[in-house]
Amino acid sequence: MNTMNSSITSEASPQDEATVPVPESKPTDTVIEEGKTVGKPYSDDAKFKLRDVEVFYGESRAIKKISLDIARNEVIAFIGPSGCGKSTFLRCLNRMNDSIDICRVKGSLQLDDQDIYDSKRDVVELRARVGMVFQKPNPFPKSIYDNVAYGPRIHGLANRKSDLDEIVENSLRKAGLWEEVKDRLDATATGMSGGQQQRLCIARAIAVSPEVVLMDEPCSALDPIATAKVEELIAELSESYTIVIVTHSMQQAARVSHRTAYFHLGHLVEVNETNKVFTSPEHELTESYITGRFG
Amino acid sequence: MQPANLFLLTLVLAVLAYGFGYARSRSLAMPLGGIRHLKSLPFYYGARAALWSGIPALLVLGLWAAFQGKVIQLIVVGGLPPELVPNTEGQASLLLSKISNVASGALPVGFVEAPIAEAAERLQALRAQSRMLMSVLVVAVAVLAGFLGWLRIRPRLNARSQVESILKWLFFACAALAILTTVGIIFSVAFETVRFFGKVPFTEFIFGSQWSPQTALRADQVAAEGAFGMIPLFTGTLLISAIAMIVAVPVGLLSAIYLSEYANRKVRGVVKPLLEMLAGIPTVVYGFFAALTVAPFISDVADSLGINASSQSALAAGGVMGIMIIPFVSSLSDDVINAVPQSLRDGSLALGATQSETMKKVIFPAALPGIMGGVLLAVSRAIGETMIVVMAAGLAANLTANPLETVTTVTVQIVTLLTGDQEFDSAKTLAAFALGAMLFLSTLLLNVIALKIVRKYREQYD
Numbered sequence: 001m002n003t004m005n006s007s008i009t010s011e012a013s014p015q016d017e018a019t020v021p022v023p024e025s026k027p028t029d030t031v032i033e034e035g036k037t038v039g040k041p042y043s044d045d046a047k048f049k050l051r052d053v054e055v056f057y058g059e060s061r062a063i064k065k066i067s068l069d070i071a072r073n074e075v076i077a078f079i080g081p082s083g084c085g086k087s088t089f090l091r092c093l094n095r096m097n098d099s100i101d102i103c104r105v106k107g108s109l110q111l112d113d114q115d116i117y118d119s120k121r122d123v124v125e126l127r128a129r130v131g132m133v134f135q136k137p138n139p140f141p142k143s144i145y146d147n148v149a150y151g152p153r154i155h156g157l158a159n160r161k162s163d164l165d166e167i168v169e170n171s172l173r174k175a176g177l178w179e180e181v182k183d184r185l186d187a188t189a190t191g192m193s194g195g196q197q198q199r200l201c202i203a204r205a206i207a208v209s210p211e212v213v214l215m216d217e218p219c220s221a222l223d224p225i226a227t228a229k230v231e232e233l234i235a236e237l238s239e240s241y242t243i244v245i246v247t248h249s250m251q252q253a254a255r256v257s258h259r260t261a262y263f264h265l266g267h268l269v270e271v272n273e274t275n276k277v278f279t280s281p282e283h284e285l286t287e288s289y290i291t292g293r294f295g
Numbered sequence: 296m297q298p299a300n301l302f303l304l305t306l307v308l309a310v311l312a313y314g315f316g317y318a319r320s321r322s323l324a325m326p327l328g329g330i331r332h333l334k335s336l337p338f339y340y341g342a343r344a345a346l347w348s349g350i351p352a353l354l355v356l357g358l359w360a361a362f363q364g365k366v367i368q369l370i371v372v373g374g375l376p377p378e379l380v381p382n383t384e385g386q387a388s389l390l391l392s393k394i395s396n397v398a399s400g401a402l403p404v405g406f407v408e409a410p411i412a413e414a415a416e417r418l419q420a421l422r423a424q425s426r427m428l429m430s431v432l433v434v435a436v437a438v439l440a441g442f443l444g445w446l447r448i449r450p451r452l453n454a455r456s457q458v459e460s461i462l463k464w465l466f467f468a469c470a471a472l473a474i475l476t477t478v479g480i481i482f483s484v485a486f487e488t489v490r491f492f493g494k495v496p497f498t499e500f501i502f503g504s505q506w507s508p509q510t511a512l513r514a515d516q517v518a519a520e521g522a523f524g525m526i527p528l529f530t531g532t533l534l535i536s537a538i539a540m541i542v543a544v545p546v547g548l549l550s551a552i553y554l555s556e557y558a559n560r561k562v563r564g565v566v567k568p569l570l571e572m573l574a575g576i577p578t579v580v581y582g583f584f585a586a587l588t589v590a591p592f593i594s595d596v597a598d599s600l601g602i603n604a605s606s607q608s609a610l611a612a613g614g615v616m617g618i619m620i621i622p623f624v625s626s627l628s629d630d631v632i633n634a635v636p637q638s639l640r641d642g643s644l645a646l647g648a649t650q651s652e653t654m655k656k657v658i659f660p661a662a663l664p665g666i667m668g669g670v671l672l673a674v675s676r677a678i679g680e681t682m683i684v685v686m687a688a689g690l691a692a693n694l695t696a697n698p699l700e701t702v703t704t705v706t707v708q709i710v711t712l713l714t715g716d717q718e719f720d721s722a723k724t725l726a727a728f729a730l731g732a733m734l735f736l737s738t739l740l741l742n743v744i745a746l747k748i749v750r751k752y753r754e755q756y757d
């Protein structure tokens with residue numbers, strides 16, 4: 001699988017990094033000290049413990065010494081201008097970067113104190129625990145039922161048909177989709193609306209009962225009403241899952257997340273409680289970004 | 296002038312018309328203040344003039360060239376004295392070939408009767424006249440129509456939409472030509488097939504299990520009665536095609552999967568062209584590889600195992616044919632698999648599926664219609680393949696399912712029936728057309744069935 005995912009290339013490849021439109025005003029003059037993050041990057045109850053993470057595409061460094069804790073059952077939002085490496089960083093958490101030949105990851109990444117990039121690590125098990133929802137809804141061209149049942153089937157989560165039915169129904173209920181689709185579970189998923197498809201993808205992800213759900217700009221392809229529904233859903237899911245969401249919409253980050261992390265050119269500049277980041281950012285780059293001076 | 300030269304001349308005239316049209320539209324645009332005041336770009340005015348000049352002239356040329364022979368014949372035969380006018384069709388064609396032989400000088404004038412010599416002279420004169428007339432007419436049409444097209448160029452003229460609609464019809468004509476050719480082939484085969492069934496009963500052909508078409512050509516020849524049962528031929532074709540597909544489909548498909556999902560860029564860059572090179576080897580080469588290397592090897596192995604095998608076998612032909620077909624399957628499947636969006640792969644992998652689970656459950660179903668298309672193409676290649684079978688499987692029409700025996704196929708029999716001295720009203724020759732018709736029907740049926748299957752099971756991604 002040597003074809004690079006397009007969203008990665010546009011998000012974090014070295015070429016793009018060079019062409020990120022950096023205005024001539026203040027922010028560029030600010031020197032970012034490598035590995036230095038202001039705010040509160042660490043937590044006592046860490047689900048993910050990430051230390052000095054670096055990601056290389058070939059020779060160029062897309063992520064520069066990032067250290068961060070992601071707490072249990074929190075919703076953390078990654079924000080930052082295009083090409084700042086937030087998607088790349090997100091994809092390290094369930095090793096979705098593995099399929100890119102030239103991508104290398106350095107540093108220590110731990111999930112529940114176990115190394116994610118350990119050579120003995122079972123990627124299948126990791127991904128079953130850390131689910132992912134993508135930027136563009138990507139339901140399989142199968143029936144709605146088969147989409148949700150896909151994960152449970154490959155992991156053998158249901159012994160009987162009735163168990164599987166239950167998992168499918170529960171997942172669709174949690175995703176707030178059950179009432180809309182219960183009469184047409186056999187219909188093909190690609191015939192649904194964009195918002196429904198994205199909620200189906202969320203249902204598909206939670207059907208394998210993961211502990212963490214990664215969301216890579218889950219609403220960027222949706223209209224405002226569908227976006228509102230997905231955001232509602234994220235709020236509900238936060239009770240039982242750890243959620244990491246990459247978003248371009250600062251309003252969205254403000255609405256759904258507990259903590260917000262601001263990325264800039266591969267650096268993690270600032271992490272803090274969301275309301276703090278948006279009301280009184282400590283770093284001047286963060287301030288410039290959230291006030292719309294660049295980005 | 297010869298029609299070919301005339302054709303070239305017409306093209307030149309059309310190009311000239313283009314140049315003049317282009318120039319005139321520019322010069323018309325000049326006083327208005329540039330070509331942006333024209334309704335269309337100068338290119339379209341030129342193209343319009345060229346099409347006006349070329350198309351009618353070529354139509355006249357084509358029609359004239361198609362019908363001049365027949366018309367001249369009618370005039371020549373009509374001018375013969377009554378005692379020489381032929382009674383039957385056979386006599387007529389004999390007479391005509393005699394006349395044209397005299398006209399071309401192949402037959403000296405002294406050897407034929409005076410009226411025929413006269414007719415030959417008339418034929419020659421008529422041909423010269425016709426050629427002359429054709430040249431004048433075509434050139435006149437090209438020049439006149441081109442001039443008219445040139446003359447009617449106005450700044451307000453919407454040449455663009457005219458050219459577009461003419462082009463649309465041209466494209467349609469090309470598409471129609473392909474369809475008409477197919478229809479023509481079907482009809483020519485169908486007529487001979489009907490004639491064949493006039494000589495051999497339909498049921499005997501369809502259900503007969505004996506194939507030995509060697510009938511006597513002349514009354515004094517000693518030969519068998521001839522049996523025209525197509526079953527052994529079709530089972531032979533099926534057997535060999537099945538063996539070929541058993542080799543080609545798994546190997547081709549799995550190598551496509553390897554190339555598109557597992558191989559890194561370097562390996563893919565080397566392996567794919569090498570694999571496709573298999574398709575460039577002429578079938579004759581495969582044929583002698585099968586006949587001289589594979590077939591003896593198979594019979595040796597079978598002998599050492601105590602199984603009786605003939606030196607030419609369906610297995611050898613089918614196996615080598617399968618190797619020949621691998622690149623068809625792999626190349627087409629590879630393209631289709633690559634066309635499946637990366638987002639589906641990511642979606643599956645992110646759920647904790649392994650690469651092979653992703654392949655089996657997501658990519659393969661999504662790529663299935665395209666893969667089926669590739670396999671179908673391969674099947675029709677296998678059914679139509681002749682050379683390897685002639686060389687490696689033999690000519691004996693055995694009704695058997697044993698791949699170690701020698702069998703023959705429909706296409707091989709068509710070749711043997713139609714090569715060498717033939718008489719076109721014997722059942723033996725006509726049988727070739729009947730076989731062709733049956734082959735056509737069965738591949739058509741295969742296509743229809745496969746289309747139905749694909750439609751039923753396709754998983755459409757958008």
